Amino acid sequence: MINYPIKKTTRKTVSYKNRGMTLEEDINVTNDYYIEHNKAIIHKKPIPIKVVNVQYPNRQSAVIDKAFYVVPSTTDYNGVYKGYHVDFEAKETSNKTSFPLQNIHSHQIEHLINIKNHGGVAFLLVRFTLYNELYLLDADKLEEFYKRSFTGRKSIKREEFAEFGYLVPIGYSPRVDYLKIVDELIKKRSN
């Protein structure tokens, strides 16, 4: 048996490949792809931060030295696709069997329902990391599961995502082509 010397650079590359991208990274590069290919303009919103104090060490720069994270009142992503307002929240879960609704703020769910009621395309993206499955759940269905949680089950089963949601195609470029599913949702509307 020969022990091949392991180069540091090789190791690095391997560990990087195995690391996997977070859902946020996958969505960001997908949105970049959509913009570059002039398909849609969808951005991640900045994280809301309450600035308490700012220092001005010189005329050109401002350094924030006291600030706090604020609970977001809307979702993370929105934009325009084929004239439609698109709005969604994205979550990952390492859970095997279901997505707990406590993983998403209730006012974010209500925001998605409102957007849907105003004619926008609103949905939830959930990745089950153990299976590397990414589901899109339309706000209509999300509303049903949300209402159910008031009196019953406080999570959405993986099988329910499979039955009532859509499996988002995973590829190289675009990474998570969720607009393919949005096309289906739009087609459904015009029928």
Place this chain on the structure above:
Amino acid sequence: MINYPIKKTTRKTVSYKNRGMTLEEDINVTNDYYIEHNKAIIHKKPIPIKVVNVQYPNRQSAVIDKAFYVVPSTTDYNGVYKGYHVDFEAKETSNKTSFPLQNIHSHQIEHLINIKNHGGVAFLLVRFTLYNELYLLDADKLEEFYKRSFTGRKSIKREEFAEFGYLVPIGYSPRVDYLKIVDELIKKRSN
């Protein structure tokens, strides 16, 4: 002549009344009005901030003690109205005769043009503070003035806003009813 004693509370009220609201405040209360009356869901996006360091003095709280402002890549406001994606930037100028285009980032102008090209309703709101006039300029017209600035005039004249834009009605509630103008823009499309 009688000197009436001036109550501190009265004084406060007077100074508050005279202060006048910034355009941002006016738009925020208008958007709140639209949401409360279920007319539209339009929000101001958080200001983009690059967080460099966070302290955790205890388990419940996170204090950001080093962060910087980042140049925004999109506009300040967006949302959904009657199914349309609405996207705009709002600026005030104390200038008497024109709005200098350097007051808005060029990539923000390009963002508005892109949104328009993807079927969204995109525009610029400009308040001439000296006259208390608020104009809405559609992205179509903004694009023309933007292109002109490459070789010619680098500002949009107040008269040009009056001729090619729309004067936004100012009232008590909603404060700056810009959706009235959006209604006109939508009507124009369907013709």
